[in-house]
Amino acid sequence: MTDEPLSSRKSLSETGRSEEGQLRQVGRAFLLDLYTSLRSLKLYPVENDQVQRALTDLQRTSQTLIEMEDPLEVRITGEFIFVNETRLRLNLDSYASFGHVLNTLNQCGVGVLTVGAGVDRREWQVLISLLLDASNTPLSADKLSELSQKMVLGGVTHIAVDPPSAQEHDVEDEEQKKEIAKHTYERGVAVTKEVVNSVRMGRSANVKKVKRAVQGIVDQVLSNEVSLVGLTTIRDYDEYTFTHSVNVCIFAVAIGKRLGLTRLQLYDLGLAALFHDVGKSRVPLEVLTKPGALDEDEWRIMQSHPWLGVLTLFGMRGYGEIPYRGMIVAHEHHMKVDLTGYPKAIRPRNLSVYSKIVAVADAFDAATSRRSYQTVPLQPDEVLREMWENPRRGYDLVLVKALINLVGIYPVGTCVILDSYDVAIVHAANPDISQINRPVVRLVLSADGQRLDSGPLVNLTEVGSDGNFTRSIIKVSNPERWGITPGDCFV
Ligand SMILES: [Fe+2]
Ligand SMILES: [Fe+2]
Numbered sequence: 001m002t003d004e005p006l007s008s009r010k011s012l013s014e015t016g017r018s019e020e021g022q023l024r025q026v027g028r029a030f031l032l033d034l035y036t037s038l039r040s041l042k043l044y045p046v047e048n049d050q051v052q053r054a055l056t057d058l059q060r061t062s063q064t065l066i067e068m069e070d071p072l073e074v075r076i077t078g079e080f081i082f083v084n085e086t087r088l089r090l091n092l093d094s095y096a097s098f099g100h101v102l103n104t105l106n107q108c109g110v111g112v113l114t115v116g117a118g119v120d121r122r123e124w125q126v127l128i129s130l131l132l133d134a135s136n137t138p139l140s141a142d143k144l145s146e147l148s149q150k151m152v153l154g155g156v157t158h159i160a161v162d163p164p165s166a167q168e169h170d171v172e173d174e175e176q177k178k179e180i181a182k183h184t185y186e187r188g189v190a191v192t193k194e195v196v197n198s199v200r201m202g203r204s205a206n207v208k209k210v211k212r213a214v215q216g217i218v219d220q221v222l223s224n225e226v227s228l229v230g231l232t233t234i235r236d237y238d239e240y241t242f243t244h245s246v247n248v249c250i251f252a253v254a255i256g257k258r259l260g261l262t263r264l265q266l267y268d269l270g271l272a273a274l275f276h277d278v279g280k281s282r283v284p285l286e287v288l289t290k291p292g293a294l295d296e297d298e299w300r301i302m303q304s305h306p307w308l309g310v311l312t313l314f315g316m317r318g319y320g321e322i323p324y325r326g327m328i329v330a331h332e333h334h335m336k337v338d339l340t341g342y343p344k345a346i347r348p349r350n351l352s353v354y355s356k357i358v359a360v361a362d363a364f365d366a367a368t369s370r371r372s373y374q375t376v377p378l379q380p381d382e383v384l385r386e387m388w389e390n391p392r393r394g395y396d397l398v399l400v401k402a403l404i405n406l407v408g409i410y411p412v413g414t415c416v417i418l419d420s421y422d423v424a425i426v427h428a429a430n431p432d433i434s435q436i437n438r439p440v441v442r443l444v445l446s447a448d449g450q451r452l453d454s455g456p457l458v459n460l461t462e463v464g465s466d467g468n469f470t471r472s473i474i475k476v477s478n479p480e481r482w483g484i485t486p487g488d489c490f491v
Contacts, residue, residue: 026064027083028094031074033058035097037128038104046125055128059121066117069208074113076105076164077219077263085211087264107135109144111164119158126154178490181227184216188246189239192274196241199281199312207316207323214249214270218263221253226428227490229254229406232365233413234487241280241288244365249273251361252354255402259357272329273358279309279330303342306331329355333362336394356396360403363387363395368411380411381476405429408439413486415479418460418471421447423482425489427457435461437473442489445482 037054044051065072065083075082081098082088088098105113108131134147144163151159191206191213198205220228232247252273256266280288283305287298294302309330313323331343332355339345351359367383378386384407387393387400408429410416416424424441443455462470479486 023065023068023084023086024088026061026068027086027088030058030061030065030072030083031081031088031101032094032097033061035101037124038100038132041125041128042132046129055121055124058124059119062115062119062124066115066119070117072115074105074115076102076111077215082215085208085215104131104135107139108147108161109139109163110147110161112162114160114162116158123156123158126156127151127159130154177224177227181220181224181231184213184220184228185231185246185250187213188217188249188274189242192242192245195275195278196281199278205316210274211267211271214274215267217246217249218253218266218270221250221257221266222263225254225257226412229412230427230490231487233490240369241277244369245274245277247365247369248276248358248361251364251403251406252357254406255357255361255399258402258405259353268325269354269357271323272326272354273361275309275313275323275326276329276333276358276362277305277309278312279305279307282308282312303334306334306343325352325354328352329358331355333358335359337396338394340392341394356399360387360395360399363393364403364407364411368413379476379478380407380414381409384409384411405436409436410439410473410476412439413490415477415482415484415486416441416473417475417477419474420471422471423477423484424455424458425479425484425486427489430459430461432461438469444484444489 033054037051037058040048040051040054046052062072069084073082073084080087081102088094105111110131130147130150134143137143144161148161151161191210195205195207195210217228228250232243232250234243249270253266253270256269261269283301287294287301290298310327313327313330316323329352332351335341335343335345335351335355336359337351337356339349364380364383364387367386368377368380384400384404387395388397388404406429408426410426412426412428414426416426418424418441422443423445424443426439427442428440430436430439438460440457440459442457443452446452446455458471460469460471460473464470
């Protein structure tokens with residue numbers, strides 16, 4: 001696979017582990033210092049020796065972490081504390097201290113604490129006092145902004161506090177949900193772009209940023225799947241390379257969620273999915289973007305993207321660890337379950353479940369996207385039928401079924417004609433699987449041909465006073481025929 005001797009590969013991964021280990025260790029020490037500072041400042045006046053010592057320790061460990069990575073980010077996701085992207089486990093020793101920090105931050109409405117280089121001891125002291133004050137009063141909507149203001153007044157310029165990511169507090173407002181999903185999606189596209197461009201230019205990519213973006217996507221899929229899956233319908237041709245990776249990541253994570261994978265497994269799967277085509281960044285652009293059919297040589301180059309992906313991932317070590325699951329997915333995602341795809345398997349092998357999930361997500365997104373101005377994307381329902389019925393496509397049928405459950409028989413973004421003669425775009429699959437042929441749709445053209453700007457959402461399970469369904473789907477239609485861009489209904 002590479003010319004690198006085996007021994008040097010081993011040492012690479014060992015370096016990775018030790019860096020990761022070091023971060024974990026300093027991260028724990030930092031949380032412990034934060035805890036000690038909170039406790040001692042609660043019990044004693046600020047001049048007290050113990051308080052002063054605690055603040056000195058806190059300043060020192062934060063400094064060490066910032067030297068490792070600037071800025072330092074402490075993030076609370078559910079029951080986890082992340083220091084940068086390393087998750088710190090609660091164990092018996094740390095249960096009381098970490099739990100206390102978690103509670104205090106929760107009480108103050110803080111989900112993310114960002115600390116930049118240049119932070120000093122005095123700023124920590126102000127922050128700790130403010131956190132102690134704030135944690136004594138009931139949580140309210142503007143508590144965090146009050147805390148922020150007091151920090152600014154107190155001269156704290158190197159520490160910022162932010163609310164928990166959207167999934168942690170229930171956002172009821174539909175518009176707000178859309179905004180958050182859009183932000184998550186755009187961040188995903190931006191980091192993918194950065195990675196692809198870095199690889200093209202032979203620079204090392206910032207995997208840490210990518211990991212955080214993927215965590216954002218996973219968190220969103222777990223809390224607000226509909227808005228995020230809706231955005232996959234944008235399928236912007238000019239940005240295809242990047243949006244495709246983000247879409248595959250979203251679909252893969254949503255399938256993984258249906259299979260019952262844990263949040264941490266979903267982080268891994270999402271990262272692998274985002275990187276599945278990273279090898280394409282090493283394929284010459286004239287081959288990658290050639291509008292017509294590829295000749296034999298070009299096709300061979302294109303088919304090398306799985307192992308080019310493995311090579312690229314070897315060069316990417318965010319905090320040292322080698323993303324080996326991502327490598328397997330990059331290598332296997334075109335192999336097909338019967339191994340008739342590429343690269344050719346030398347021996348019999350079972351594809352990893354992550355590869356099989358990514359293959360399904362990849363196929364669906366690729367076939368429903370427009371990849372050049374000459375090609376017309378297939379309608380989503382046709383794609384699903386082909387994946388389900390044609391065994392030569394080589395997908396795992398259980399996973400195709402999970403995809404159908406996710407997107408519905410009429411996937412999100414499908415243009416449909418109703419028996420009321422309205423034209424509508426599918427907004428979300430029906431959460432009730434027994435009603436999979438009755439999604440929630442947004443009306444876009446009324447029966448008399450009137451364009452409805454932000455038309456109403458209609459649940460096709462709605463029943464009229466006569467006991468019959470108010471509206472049903474007659475057939476799927478091509479949105480272009482009606483001058484409709486499905487993606488517009490989701491932004
Ligand atoms: Fe691929
Ligand atoms: Fe792909």
